[in-house]
Amino acid sequence: MPFREKTAWITLVTILLFFAAYYGSTLSGAVPPNSWAAFHLGAICIVGFVAAQIIFYFIAASLSPGDARTPRDERERMIHARSHIVGYYVLMLGMAATLVATHLPFHGDHFLDVIIRTVNFGVFTMLLAAAAVAIAQIVMYRRGA
């Protein structure tokens, strides 16, 4: 597996691993979204996500140092560009959904709840876009072009 496909897998797996924990806990109600516990869980997930990415990237690069040092060639640049187009559309749709969600009237909502919901939606959209980029890259690497 080429180094850059491995990095796409790393991105996808770490997003799923860390943010499924956060969104699973807050959406299921196990951790109330407007609590300090949710804030702490979110912070732990973000730190864990960044740390895991650095560690796995380092491992992947040490397994194939030549690949990691080589700059992207034209096909890899094309895959990079196309995958980010996919991510861009996901991000745009997600941000539109976030705007709608911000204005949805929920009974008993306080201003803080609206802010937390908007931030959660926004972060989720960015993660979804990053996951879409990684999936698009994996698919294109697998298909050969």
Add this chain to the structure above:
Amino acid sequence: MAKLPITNEIRRLRFEHGEMTQSDLADRIGMTRQTIAAIEAGKYGPSLEAAFRIAQVFGVGVEDVFSWEE
């Protein structure tokens, strides 16, 4: 994925040049082995510059490496 209407003789040319590996060819033109494999399999159409570089490695014209087939 649909195959491109461009065929190539890279595999034959590699073997005619001392059984050159895909990695060797990739190193000589500054590409990855996976890209050479994709070009060889007709899954990726290289840029004009890459096509000329590949032809240059084998010492032939670009038309001896790539051809258009509909």
